[in-house]
Amino acid sequence: MSLKSSIRYISIKLRRDKKNLFLMIFLIICSVVILTTLTFRNNYLKNLQNSIDKSITFRTLVVDPTDDPLSEDEKILGVNHVLEVYQNNYGFYDINVPTYNTENYDGMVELLYGTENILPENVIGKKFSKDDTGVAICPIVFYPWMDGSKEMKNDYLDGNKLLNTTFEVEREVYKFIDGKVVKSDEKYHKTFKIIGLYDNNEVYQDPFNCYISASDMKDLYDSTIQNNPNVLYGKFAVVDDRSNVEYVMKELSNLGFTSQVQSYIDSKLINSLKNTCNFIIIFTICIMIFISLMYIHKKNINDMYQYGVLKSLGYRNKDILKINIFQLLFMSIISFFIGILIFELLFRFAIIFYQKYFIYNSIFVRHFVDAYLITLIIILFIPTIISYLLLNKKINSQSASAMLGNKNDN
Amino acid sequence: MIKKEKNIIFLNNITKNYYLNGKEIKVLKNLCGEFESGKFYAIMGHSGCGKTTLINIIGLLDYINGGDYFINGLNVKNLSENDKAYLRQKYIGFVFQDFYLDDHLKSIENVMLPMMLNKKLNYKEKRALASKLLESLDLKDRDEHFPKNLSGGEKQRVAIARALANNPKIIVADEPTGNLDEENEKKIFEILKDLSKKGKCVIVVSHSNEVKKYADKVFLLDDGILTEA
Ligand SMILES: Nc1ncnc2c1ncn2[C@@H]1O[C@H](COP(=O)(O)OP(=O)(O)OP(=O)(O)O)[C@@H](O)[C@H]1O
Ligand SMILES: [Mg+2]
Numbered sequence: 001m002s003l004k005s006s007i008r009y010i011s012i013k014l015r016r017d018k019k020n021l022f023l024m025i026f027l028i029i030c031s032v033v034i035l036t037t038l039t040f041r042n043n044y045l046k047n048l049q050n051s052i053d054k055s056i057t058f059r060t061l062v063v064d065p066t067d068d069p070l071s072e073d074e075k076i077l078g079v080n081h082v083l084e085v086y087q088n089n090y091g092f093y094d095i096n097v098p099t100y101n102t103e104n105y106d107g108m109v110e111l112l113y114g115t116e117n118i119l120p121e122n123v124i125g126k127k128f129s130k131d132d133t134g135v136a137i138c139p140i141v142f143y144p145w146m147d148g149s150k151e152m153k154n155d156y157l158d159g160n161k162l163l164n165t166t167f168e169v170e171r172e173v174y175k176f177i178d179g180k181v182v183k184s185d186e187k188y189h190k191t192f193k194i195i196g197l198y199d200n201n202e203v204y205q206d207p208f209n210c211y212i213s214a215s216d217m218k219d220l221y222d223s224t225i226q227n228n229p230n231v232l233y234g235k236f237a238v239v240d241d242r243s244n245v246e247y248v249m250k251e252l253s254n255l256g257f258t259s260q261v262q263s264y265i266d267s268k269l270i271n272s273l274k275n276t277c278n279f280i281i282i283f284t285i286c287i288m289i290f291i292s293l294m295y296i297h298k299k300n301i302n303d304m305y306q307y308g309v310l311k312s313l314g315y316r317n318k319d320i321l322k323i324n325i326f327q328l329l330f331m332s333i334i335s336f337f338i339g340i341l342i343f344e345l346l347f348r349f350a351i352i353f354y355q356k357y358f359i360y361n362s363i364f365v366r367h368f369v370d371a372y373l374i375t376l377i378i379i380l381f382i383p384t385i386i387s388y389l390l391l392n393k394k395i396n397s398q399s400a401s402a403m404l405g406n407k408n409d410n
Numbered sequence: 411m412i413k414k415e416k417n418i419i420f421l422n423n424i425t426k427n428y429y430l431n432g433k434e435i436k437v438l439k440n441l442c443g444e445f446e447s448g449k450f451y452a453i454m455g456h457s458g459c460g461k462t463t464l465i466n467i468i469g470l471l472d473y474i475n476g477g478d479y480f481i482n483g484l485n486v487k488n489l490s491e492n493d494k495a496y497l498r499q500k501y502i503g504f505v506f507q508d509f510y511l512d513d514h515l516k517s518i519e520n521v522m523l524p525m526m527l528n529k530k531l532n533y534k535e536k537r538a539l540a541s542k543l544l545e546s547l548d549l550k551d552r553d554e555h556f557p558k559n560l561s562g563g564e565k566q567r568v569a570i571a572r573a574l575a576n577n578p579k580i581i582v583a584d585e586p587t588g589n590l591d592e593e594n595e596k597k598i599f600e601i602l603k604d605l606s607k608k609g610k611c612v613i614v615v616s617h618s619n620e621v622k623k624y625a626d627k628v629f630l631l632d633d634g635i636l637t638e639a
Pocket of ligand 1: 428429430435437455456457458459460461462463464
């Protein structure tokens with residue numbers, strides 16, 4: 001039997017025999033589930049890996065304070081691969097920026113400690129050095145809104161339009177008097193000029209994070225909060241590359257410091273997520289095997305007399321197997337492509353629906369070829385192999401007349 | 411081994427047993443028979459005597475337990491499954507009591523079904539041939555009908571057209587008129603008679619006495635052997 005005639009025959013049967021629809025709908029659902037699960041899983045892991053690779057927090061060490069604060073910086077900086085050391089209360093500062101406090105944004109910005117050594121690599125415009133003052137580097141897609149509890153309602157500020165503009169920060173001043181924190185009547189004001197823009201998604205910072213110089217940060221902090229003289233502050237030590245973190249920690253420990261990485265991965269959460277995804281896929285495969293078995297078994301019983309008729313017309317067992325397997329392959333491929341279509345719609349919908357969430361959290365979502373391949377293999381082979389195994393056994397174990405006799409059985 | 415040329419079918423000491431729950435049922439017992447091209451044979455006998463069994467054996471749809479069966483001089487006993495399938499395709503056209511048409515295929519597609527195995531004809535030629543066959547069986551405007559839209563007599567004629575699709579030398583029919591009224595029965599027998607006149611070996615199992623009017627030879631199957639009535 002030629003390929004062309006079997007394809008013609010199969011396509012006629014598929015179009016007219018509505019019983020095939022059930023299995024196809026089921027296969028479509030399975031492809032969507034598997035594709036979605038794999039894509040979700042891959043994106044999650046990929047984003048996680050990206051954040052580990054790109055976020056400075058995975059190569060920033062929190063060093064506990066020692067009894068000898070004055071010599072700490074020098075000692076830590078002396079360790080190979082350490083780029084920068086600074087007191088940990090200077091790390092970031094949440095502040096109100098009246099310039100951006102409009103009806104669309106709450107105007108809250110988180111300022112980050114910046115020096116030439118730890119600024120993001122790629123900056124549009126200019127960078128600053130640690131002793132410069134009155135300068136800032138802000139996100140290209142800027143969102144001066146820190147209240148995560150409220151729904152983000154507006155578009156991001158276009159950083160390109162903000163370049164070379166200024167903003168003013170405002171903060172109440174607290175003083176440390178007789179061991180107590182007292183709010184004073186003064187207010188702290190300072191103006192910053194945006195001299196550069198960085199891509200916050202690239203370095204896994206939030207869209208409300210602006211870098212200011214180390215000296216401005218110290219001034220801001222010291223003028224508004226003041227260090228508690230009775231408290232020893234720890235240090236942040238920024239390492240040049242994540243691969244050197246372990247080495248630096250060991251060296252620090254040799255020098256008598258205890259340190260830990262600022263951000264760490266919750267491996268329990270990741271494992272449980274991986275396991276859940278694996279479970280969904282294996283569960284889907286099991287259901288698929290079960291449904292395919294039932295469907296194909298029933299189809300074989302129903303159609304057995306037809307196979308007997310085909311044999312009486314001169315078809316070989318091989319031809320009958322071929323027709324059946326081609327038919328299932330056809331159904332699987334069609335289901336797979338419809339599944340892709342539905343998945344694609346869901347995917348687009350999710351991207352549009354969660355767009356702001358994704359940008360806010362520096363999440364990149366994309367397609368993964370291996371997700372498609374794995375889905376295709378599962379959808380293609382399970383029904384086909386089951387069909388082959390069931391039918392091969394059935395038609396080879398009985399004569400054509402016995403197959404014809406099956407008509408009366410159902 | 412070549413048997414007499416005009417005997418397209420030669421049955422020699424055929425035995426056929428069924429085994430059911432460990433019990434042996436002897437259906438055909440050293441059955442002998444010869445069938446020639448160009449003749450119409452009727453096989454009659456009481457229910458359960460083994461007519462279907464015999465016709466299935468002749469049509470290569472069932473195995474024999476003993477004896478030799480020659481088609482066109484070729485002993486089929488030791489042929490492989492594939493060779494038997496090839497013989498069925500080339501030599502034998504089968505007509506069933508229940509028509510056994512594919513409900514999802516139109517008349518013409520049902521007739522083309524056996525032709526799918528034929529790689530020599532292209533699709534257009536197959537279609538034309540099927541159409542001609544249907545026309546020759548008085549089904550000129552029924553090409554595009556599905557079986558559910560055909561009468562019983564028409565269905566059986568489509569089935570006959572399908573049996574003729576590969577131009578076989580032998581037509582075997584197991585109670586082809588069993589589900590038809592008298593008028594359609596006559597029509598079917600006439601068609602089969604006509605085919606025998608055109609050189610085919612036609613073997614028909616029937617309960618109906620009507621068949622005797624058409625048959626060149628009537629066999630009675632009784633106690634596992636064929637006797638001429
Ligand atoms: N697959 C089988 N297994 C066991 N016994 C069988 C089988 N097929 C047929 N028989 C038995 O063999 C005998 C002959 O059956 P067969 O169908 O050939 O009879 P028949 O002459 O065609 O009868 P009818 O006129 O009713 O169609 C019957 O007794 C039947 O019960
Ligand atoms: Mg019978």
